[in-house]
Amino acid sequence: MVSTSPYRRIGIIGTGRVASAIGHALAAHSNDSLVIWGRNPKKCAEAVAVIGRAQTAGDMAHLARDCDLIMLAVADDALAHIVAALAQTEPSYQPRFIFHVSGRSGAAILDPLRSATSMTAAIHPAMTFTGKPTSEVKHMINARFAVTGSTEQASAAAQKLVALLGGIMVPIEEAQRALYHAALCHGANHLVTLIAGACQALATAGVAEPSALLAPLVRAALDVSLNQGMAGLSGPLLRGDDETIAKHLAALSQQCPTLLPPYSAMALATLDQLERLHGEGQASIIRWASLEQKL
Structure with missing residues (x-):
């Protein structure tokens, strides 16, 4: 049987409200169950329970190796550290799309992860997350998502992802992310x-x-x-x-x-x-x- 899911496996780094809500929305669009990694095992388990079709990743390297879509949903100030740690894992030679959901940062912060096979982008949902993933998935429909792609190809991949979530993409230039x-x-x-x-x-x-x-x-x-x-x-x-x-x-x-x-x-x-x-x-x-x- 040939799957119609657009992604082979989706990986999520982060266990907070945004990670759980977007993970819940994306779970049906992955051939295999989502994998989640976070520093706190208890919060990882809670995120897995909320998302449903998900499991905990053994470590960040496992997630980086197995996933063709990777979402970084961590605090703004922690993002650069996570990117640096992810860049130290074994390089993947399979096509993959890596994005973060920070509002403050653009795509440049993900440059250490860019390669011939890895596209990167910033995709920020312009909405409030309250810890109720089921209702938040509904709120994503017609919500705006601010996108800054590292390349035109990455922006196109981001638009595809935003469409899966039911949202509307709004392009934001790298230099204008802070404003x-x-x-x-x-x-x-x-x-x-x-x-x-x-x-x-x-x-x-x-x-x-x-x-x-x-x-x-x-x-x-x-x-x-x-x-x-x-x-x-x-x-x-x-x-x-x-x-x-x-x-x-x-x-x-x-x-x-x-x-x-x-x-x-x-x-x-x-x-x-x-x-x-x-x-x-x-x-x-x-x-x-x-x-x-x-x-």
Whole structure:
């Protein structure tokens, strides 16, 4: 019987959430069961159990020798060390595709693994992984995957892989990987900090369920900002309402002082955006300059 699976055997280095979720998605696309290697045997066993059609690799050399698709799903700071260790294993003369899922790094970090038979690429899923692989496999459908290939052939191989996951490939140049990743962290990670601070202030104000109160407002603001950008802004900064902002600053200073610096920083950033977009009129410049002095 001839298998229709695109890969002979898939190897995964790493045992975290991303490794488990993508491994779970790829398990059906490998002729043989996946092999997983990690420094912690307990976490390896847990990843194998989550993925299902998988087994633990005896060592990294075993994985490197037997697999034609190798995914490196380790922490950003550990990636270079893993690449160096993998490069010390016996060279493979069989065609293989090696990729990592780090957002920060491009394909260049994998250069020690490139050869006439080994293609390399960076493939970063632009989504949050929460430790629920089954639902995350569904979330990968139509999700964007930032791809930086070491060659055009490697980019084509990455596109094939992303398609298997149901995702959409977004090419990112090597030199732009750090900026790309900073944008994602600013938009997603800092959003968590922003919401947590707002909930803290609401709790201090006596609101019993801050997240329930915020949810409809925040979801609407997120939708309008994704669709309209700064054109979707509303509130006292847009109106130039000095007295309202002054009262905000006083209340935060007295009752929630830890929120005052981020509030002021975000307000100033918002005014900068407004001035760039709409500051041609003299009245607008004067109005927003007055607010900046308070902040």
